[in-house]
Amino acid sequence: MAGSANLNGDSRIENLISARKSLKLSLEKSRSLGLALEKAGPRLEEIGQRLPSLEAAVRPIRADKDALVAVGGHINRAVGPAAAVLKVFDAVHGLEKSLLSDPRNDLAGYMAVLKRLEEALRFLGENCGLAIQWLEDIVEYLEDNTVADERYLANLKKALKNLRELQNDEEKARLDGGLLEAALDKLENEFRQLLTENSVPLPMAAALGDQACIAPSPLPVSVIHKLQAILGRLKANNRLEKCISIYVEVRSSNVRASLQALNLDYLEISVSEFNDVQSIEGYIGQWGKHLEFAVKHLFEAEYKLCNDVYERMGLDVWMGCFSRIAAQAGILAFLQFGKTVTESKKDPIKLLKLLDIFASLNKLRLDFNRLFGGAACAEIQNLTRDLIKSVIDGAAEIFWELLLQVELQRQSPPPLDGNVPRLVSFITDYCNKLLGDDYKPILTQVLIIHRSWKRQSFQEKLLVTEILNIVKAVELNLETWIKAYEDPMLTNFFAMNNHWHLYKHLKGTKLGDLLGDSWLREHENYKEYYSTIFLRESWGKLPSHLSREGLILFSGGRATARDLVKKRLKKFNEVFDEMYGKQSGWVMPERDLREKTCQLIVQAVVPVYRSYMQNYGPLVEQEASSTKYAKYTVQKLEEMLSCLYRPKPVRHASLRGRQFSGKYGNGMPDLRRTASAVV
Numbered sequence: 001m002a003g004s005a006n007l008n009g010d011s012r013i014e015n016l017i018s019a020r021k022s023l024k025l026s027l028e029k030s031r032s033l034g035l036a037l038e039k040a041g042p043r044l045e046e047i048g049q050r051l052p053s054l055e056a057a058v059r060p061i062r063a064d065k066d067a068l069v070a071v072g073g074h075i076n077r078a079v080g081p082a083a084a085v086l087k088v089f090d091a092v093h094g095l096e097k098s099l100l101s102d103p104r105n106d107l108a109g110y111m112a113v114l115k116r117l118e119e120a121l122r123f124l125g126e127n128c129g130l131a132i133q134w135l136e137d138i139v140e141y142l143e144d145n146t147v148a149d150e151r152y153l154a155n156l157k158k159a160l161k162n163l164r165e166l167q168n169d170e171e172k173a174r175l176d177g178g179l180l181e182a183a184l185d186k187l188e189n190e191f192r193q194l195l196t197e198n199s200v201p202l203p204m205a206a207a208l209g210d211q212a213c214i215a216p217s218p219l220p221v222s223v224i225h226k227l228q229a230i231l232g233r234l235k236a237n238n239r240l241e242k243c244i245s246i247y248v249e250v251r252s253s254n255v256r257a258s259l260q261a262l263n264l265d266y267l268e269i270s271v272s273e274f275n276d277v278q279s280i281e282g283y284i285g286q287w288g289k290h291l292e293f294a295v296k297h298l299f300e301a302e303y304k305l306c307n308d309v310y311e312r313m314g315l316d317v318w319m320g321c322f323s324r325i326a327a328q329a330g331i332l333a334f335l336q337f338g339k340t341v342t343e344s345k346k347d348p349i350k351l352l353k354l355l356d357i358f359a360s361l362n363k364l365r366l367d368f369n370r371l372f373g374g375a376a377c378a379e380i381q382n383l384t385r386d387l388i389k390s391v392i393d394g395a396a397e398i399f400w401e402l403l404l405q406v407e408l409q410r411q412s413p414p415p416l417d418g419n420v421p422r423l424v425s426f427i428t429d430y431c432n433k434l435l436g437d438d439y440k441p442i443l444t445q446v447l448i449i450h451r452s453w454k455r456q457s458f459q460e461k462l463l464v465t466e467i468l469n470i471v472k473a474v475e476l477n478l479e480t481w482i483k484a485y486e487d488p489m490l491t492n493f494f495a496m497n498n499h500w501h502l503y504k505h506l507k508g509t510k511l512g513d514l515l516g517d518s519w520l521r522e523h524e525n526y527k528e529y530y531s532t533i534f535l536r537e538s539w540g541k542l543p544s545h546l547s548r549e550g551l552i553l554f555s556g557g558r559a560t561a562r563d564l565v566k567k568r569l570k571k572f573n574e575v576f577d578e579m580y581g582k583q584s585g586w587v588m589p590e591r592d593l594r595e596k597t598c599q600l601i602v603q604a605v606v607p608v609y610r611s612y613m614q615n616y617g618p619l620v621e622q623e624a625s626s627t628k629y630a631k632y633t634v635q636k637l638e639e640m641l642s643c644l645y646r647p648k649p650v651r652h653a654s655l656r657g658r659q660f661s662g663k664y665g666n667g668m669p670d671l672r673r674t675a676s677a678v679v
Contacts, residue, residue, distance in 0.1 A: 103190045107226055110187075111233060184237055191230045192246045198223050199254040201261075202297060218301050219308075227309050235313065244317070247309070248324045255298050255329035262290050267333040271343045284341060284353045288360035291334050295367050299326055303371050316376065323376040331372075335383040342390035346398060348405075348430060354395040355442045361388060362445070396450040399434075399443065403466065406473040414481035418493040419587040419647075420501045421481070427474050428505045431467050435510035464514060471515065492534035493586055499526040500593045531597065538579060539601045539641075543608035545572040551616065562619040569620065569629040572609075576632075580640060588645035602641050610634045 103110040198219050219227075234243050266283040302325050310318035338357050344350065361368070361384070372380045409423050433439055444463060451458040478498050485491040503523040506512035512520055546568055551561055588594040613634060620629045632640070 103186055104193075107190070107229070110183075111229055115233070180237070184234060184239055187230050187234060188239065188242060188246065191227060191234070191243055192250065194223055194226055194230075195247060195250040199250055201254060201257040202301075218305060224305075224308050228312060231310070231313065240313070240317070244321050244324075247321060248328065251302060251305070252325045252328035255294075255302060255325065258298055259290075259294065259330055262286075262293070264290065264330070264333070267330075267337045269337070269340065271340050280341070281349065281353060283337075284356055287334070287337060288356060291360055292364060294330065294334065295364050295371065298329070299331065299371055300367070302326070302329075315374075319374040320376040323372075323374070323380065326372065326377070326380060331380060332383060335380070335387050338387045339383070339390060342387070342394050346394075348398065348402065348426070351395055351398040351402075352430075352433065352439065354391050354398070355439055355446065358388070358391045358395065358446055359442050361391070362442075392446050392450050392453075395443070395446050399447070399466070403470050403473055406470055406477065410477045410480050414484050414494060417585055417587045418490050418497060420497050420589055421477075423477065424474055424498055424501060425505075425589075427470060428502065428511070431470060432506070432509045432511045434467060435464075435514065440510075467511070468514065471511070489534060489538045489583075490586070492530045492537065493583075493588075496527055496530040496534055496597075497588055497590070497593070499523045499530065500590055503527060504590060504592075527593075531600075535597075535600055535604060538583075540604050542572065542575060542579065542605050545575055546608055546612040548612070548615075558619070561616075565616045565619050566629045569631075573629070573631045576637075580644075583644060586645055587647050589647055594645050598642050598644055601644070602638055605641060606634065606638045609637055 200218070202218075231240065231243055234240060266280065266286070269280060269283070303322050306318040306322040306325070310321055338361075341350075341353060341357060368384060371377075372384070406423065406427060415421055434443055440463070444458075444460060447463060448458045478495075482491055482495050485494060500523075503520055506515060507520050551564060588597060609632075613630065617630055
C-alpha cells in the first residue's frame, strides 16, 4: 500500500513538470508570434496603400478588349487640339516684349504685333472650347469603359470643370495674362499724347481780325492718320467710347484755352446780378464778336477735325463727339448769356440789345445749322431755339408797348428847370436808331417773324406808322407840359427848348425825312415864336427900369437927379437879381440855342445899361454907398448874362451800379413795377 502511494505521487509530479514545460513552450511560441506580427504590420499597411495603384494598373487588363483597342484613337483626337492651343498660347507670350514697349518708337510695327496678338487670342477663343470638349469626351469614354482609375478620372473632371468655368467667365477668359489690356492701355496713352502734343490754342492776334475765315484742320495729316489707326484697333476691342472721352477732354480743353484770352467772365453773370440791360450793355456787343469768333474759328475747326479723325467710324460717332466738345468748350455758356439778357428787366434800351443779339445769331444762322444741325446737338438746338424765341418775343413786346409807355408819361409834371425832358431826347434818338440802317432791317425781320407765329401778316408801313404815332404822342406830351407851368416865362422857355430840340435833332435824319419838311419848319417857327415872347416878356422889360425920363430936362439940381438915378438903379438891380436868381437854375441844353439866346439878352440889356452908367453913373459912384446902386459893372453884367442856362455838371455813376430813378430827368418813370412795363 505504501509503495503504491509513492508511485502515484511520483506520477503527479512528472505530470506537473510536463505541463509546465508545455506552457513555457507555448508562451515562447506566442511571444515569437507576437514579435512576428509586430514586424508584419507596417508591411501590410504598405501593401494596403499600394493595392489601389496595383488595381488601377491591372484594371486595363480586366477591361474589354475592344475598349482598350479604341482608347488610343480617342486620346490622340483629344490631345491634338489641346496641343495646338498650347502652341498658340506659347506664341502669345512670345509677343509680350514687343507689346510692353513704347508704341511711339514704331507705331506701325506695334499695331502689326497687336493684330497678331488679336488673331492668336481669336484662335484661342475659338479652339479652347473645342479642346476642352474633346478632353471631356475622352474622360467620359474612359469612365464608361472602366479603363481608368476612378480617382484619376475625378481629378481630370475637376481640372476640366475649372477650365470650362474660366472659358465662360469673361473677366477670367483672357488667356494672355492681361497682355492685350496692357497693350490697349498703351495705345490709349499714345492717343492722348498725340492729341495733347498737337493741340495748341489758337493765337488771338490772328483770330480776332476783321476777316472771318473758316479755320483749317488744326492737326497735321500724319497725326490724323496715326489717330485713325489707333482708333481702328481700339474700336475692334470695344474701347471706342474711352477714346472719344479722351478726345473730347483734350480738344474741349484746347478750345477753352483759346477762349480764355477773351476774358469771358461776363458769360457767368446771372439775372440777379444786374438791374437792367444798361449795366451789361457793353458786354452784349462783345458777346456778338466773341460768339462769331468761337463759331467761325474754333467750333468750325473742331467740326472739321472730328470729321477727319472719326470719318471711318460713321456720322453719328463724329457728330456726337463734336457735340460734346462744343458743349464742354462753352457754346452753352454763350447761349445762356443771351437767355439771361432776355430774362432781365424790361427797358427801352433792351430792345436795341435784343436786336443786337438777334443780328448776331442771324448772321451765324447758316453756320449754326451746319455745325449744330445733327441729332447729337439736340441740346444746343433747343437752347438756340429758346433764345431766338425769347429775343423775338421780348423785342416785339417792348416795341409795341413803347407808344403806351410814352402816353403814360403825360401825367407826369414837366421839369422844373425848363429843360428838355429825358423822354423827348430819348425818344427822338431812339426812333432814329430804329429807323436807321443798322436796326430797321433787323426790327422788320423780328416783327415779321413774330406776327407770322400769330398767323398775322406784316407790312413795313406798320413799323413806320407806329414810330410816327410815338412821335405824335411825344408832341401831345409837350403840349400838355407846356400848359402845366404857372410861370409864363418858364412856359415860353420850356417850349422854345423843346421845339428847337425836335427841329435840330430830327432835321436831316431818317425820322426827320419821314416827318417831312413842313413838320420840321413848324417846330422851327414855334421856336422863334416862343423865343420872341420869352425875350420880350422877361429880359426885354428890364431896360425900361433905366428910363432917362426927367433926367435930361431936369432943372431941379444935381441932388435931385442923383436921387432919381439911385431909385431907378435900385429898381433895376432888384428886378435883375430876381430874374437872374430864378433863371440861373434853368437849363438850355442845346449850345447853339443857348449862345444865341444869351446873345439876344445881352444885346437887349447891356447896351442900355452901359449908356445909362456912362451918363448917370458918376452921380452915384462918388458916394460911400455907391456899390448899393452901381452894383454891377458893365463887364460883370455881360459876363453873368452870357453864362445863363448852362447844364449842370453830371456825376456819372458806373454802369454796374446805375439804376433808373423814378424818372428819366422828367419823363419816363420806372415802369418796371407794372406787368407790361417797358422801362
